[in-house]
Amino acid sequence: QVQLVQSGAEVKKPGASVRVICKTSGYTFTTLAIHWVRQAPGQRLEWMGGINAGNGDTKYSQRFQGRVSITRDTSASTAYMDLSSLRSEDTAVYYCARVVRGGVCDYWGQGTLITVSS
Amino acid sequence: DIQMTQSPSSLSASVGDRVTITCQASQDISDYLNWYQQKPGKAPKLLIYDASNLETGVPSRFSGSGSGTDFTFTISSLQPEDIATYYCQQFDSLPFTFGQGTRLEIK
Numbered sequence: 378q379v380q381l382v383q384s385g386a387e388v389k390k391p392g393a394s395v396r397v398i399c400k401t402s403g404y405t406f407t408t409l410a411i412h413w414v415r416q417a418p419g420q421r422l423e424w425m426g427g428i429n430a431g432n433g434d435t436k437y438s439q440r441f442q443g444r445v446s447i448t449r450d451t452s453a454s455t456a457y458m459d460l461s462s463l464r465s466e467d468t469a470v471y472y473c474a475r476v477v478r479g480g481v482c483d484y485w486g487q488g489t490l491i492t493v494s495s
Numbered sequence: 496d497i498q499m500t501q502s503p504s505s506l507s508a509s510v511g512d513r514v515t516i517t518c519q520a521s522q523d524i525s526d527y528l529n530w531y532q533q534k535p536g537k538a539p540k541l542l543i544y545d546a547s548n549l550e551t552g553v554p555s556r557f558s559g560s561g562s563g564t565d566f567t568f569t570i571s572s573l574q575p576e577d578i579a580t581y582y583c584q585q586f587d588s589l590p591f592t593f594g595q596g597t598r599l600e601i602k
Binding site: 438440481 | 527531533537538539541544545582584585586589590591592594595
């Protein structure tokens, strides 16, 4: 069965960087895309960006341009989301999601809580 | 960016009630709209894609309709396990954007 398993919660200081890992299984990784969505406490879901797992093409939200990088390792069927220059407003649960077509996210990881605090 | 506005923001209904949530896009998005259910502490779950298509395995009491800028999500007979927050999401253009959510409670 399709699974997306994310790395564990982290606490980071302002200005630091974080990497969230999304390991997939149960399907052919390179045939679909992986997108990243975050949710700050009590807030709506916010799309950050995505990667075509086959050719590595990426798209990012302008809100995170320059601070976010999404990569993948096809041999490990794993996607990565790096976010730099962290600030308190980046405290959120970060989700990876499999995208079957366009923006249809049919399977999601369990979420990773990133807390930014001094 | 395309703004997605849901109504209402919260809703209280009884088991067996018909529940309707609306979602309005700030510009025409054709039928590039999904609906998700999110329970506390859990990841979103896809219920409806392309405005009106029921995701595999999702109960038939859930349905969606609409195109262009106005969309509707309906639960035909509310069940206790439907207590959650529901989000619409457009994927007509980047950045993909979500509505603010509708929190559904049992009366």
